[in-house]
Amino acid sequence: MKATAINFSAQRKEELISLTQELIRIKSVTGQEKAIIQFLKEKMLEMGFEEVFIDEMGNLIGRIGSGKKILAIDAHVDTVAIGRQRLWKFNPLGGDVSQGKIYGRGACDQKGGLAAALLAVKLLIIQGFPKNLTLYFVASICEEDYEGLSWQFILNNKLFQPKAVLLTEPTDLTIACGQRGRMDIKVEVQGLPSHGSEPDMGINAINLMATIIQELKTLHESLPTDEIFGKSTLAVTAIQSASNSLNTTPHHCSIHIDRRLGKKETEEKALNEILSLPGVHKANAKVFVPKSEVKTYRNFICQIKHYFPCWLMEEQSLLVSVAKNAFEDAFHKQAKLSYWRFSTNGVATKGGYKIPTIGFGPGKERFTHTKMEHVAIDDLVAACNFYFAFIQRFAKAKKNDYR
Structure with missing residues (x-):
């Protein structure tokens, strides 16, 4: 009817x-x-x-x-x-x-x-x-x-x-x-600081991350194409480093990844693809999905994980x-x-x-x-x-x- x-x-x-x-x-x-x-x-x-x-x-x-x-x-x-x-x-x-x-x-x-x-x-x-x-x-x-x-x-x-x-x-x-789907992924690496005049005395965290970023570019190119949703994507959208001064090599570096997912891709699969990269393994990098604490207009506090299937x-x-x-x-x-x-x-x-x-x-x-x-x-x-x-x-x- x-x-x-x-x-x-x-x-x-x-x-x-x-x-x-x-x-x-x-x-x-x-x-x-x-x-x-x-x-x-x-x-x-x-x-x-x-x-x-x-x-x-x-x-x-x-x-x-x-x-x-x-x-x-x-x-x-x-x-x-x-x-x-x-x-x-x-x-x-x-x-x-x-x-x-x-x-x-x-x-x-x-x-x-x-x-x-x-x-x-x-x-x-x-x-x-x-x-x-x-x-x-x-x-x-x-x-x-x-x-x-x-x-x-x-x-x-x-x-x-x-x-x-x-x-x-x-x-x-x-x-x-x-x-x-989409998810945010953080990758963090730790280096060993040294004076800027003696960079070989330490481990530059940015250099470690640079290798990982190149591997991520290759990973993006190999991601599958879904017959409905098109190609899955991976993009590095932010990078940060930390050092004691501009004359000190950085001891920490992190990146933010925007990952778009097809219907057969899961949080676990996307994380494991990054964890298996040689540069990630060599740097002993930390790879995780971040969480946010959200405060609403009613002052209500809740948490959300940045994974959206x-x-x-x-x-x-x-x-x-x-x-x-x-x-x-x-x-x-x-x-x-x-x-x-x-x-x-x-x-x-x-x-x-x-x-x-x-x-x-x-x-x-x-x-x-x-x-x-x-x-x-x-x-x-x-x-x-x-x-x-x-x-x-x-x-x-x-x-x-x-x-």
């Missing part, structure tokens, strides 16, 4: 534009999400959510319904920093409209998707919410710097357990079925089929499948906890984090239509296993 469609009047369209603008005008850089969370809490209560609460970490969670089919919609509220405002053509916190597009920081990543999904839920409440469905709407924090962290907290603390998750990150109106939903899965049917209901044509180049909260929901996860959102990935960040109004309307159809299709699915 097909999903019903939204009667998108001029008034509804203006409501969607206005909500997107309101969200853009609230500054919400990672770690500074309090104002937007409070704004959204009031919005959810106005819309008729049955339960609305802010968890200990600071995520906002709204619930509607109490059926056996449990769906979560995720929209992260934090953004990257504005940067130098003078480089922007439009006010980054203005939500200005020009030629059918709304401009501003977060317009694409991902306040447009947030607004479209919220309005879709509101309209479903007005129409009559499916009785067999429980919907959790998560306005998550800290995603830009620590993707997956919010969902680690939610799932580790058993706040709820969804059967599936819909991410609302930008996909250019395609159905996103996965992403490459690759994840993939098979096209034959029930969740992807539900999404494809919803797309056809909304647009009367076949959907296109895609895979993100950037990272999302799916690293936790699907990558870590194996919960069926897909993504769909307005906006093009290439405009995220740029000084021309924007979202097309027509795409907002389309996304809202999709979310409206998807929630209905999810509730109507004959099975409750969406893998």
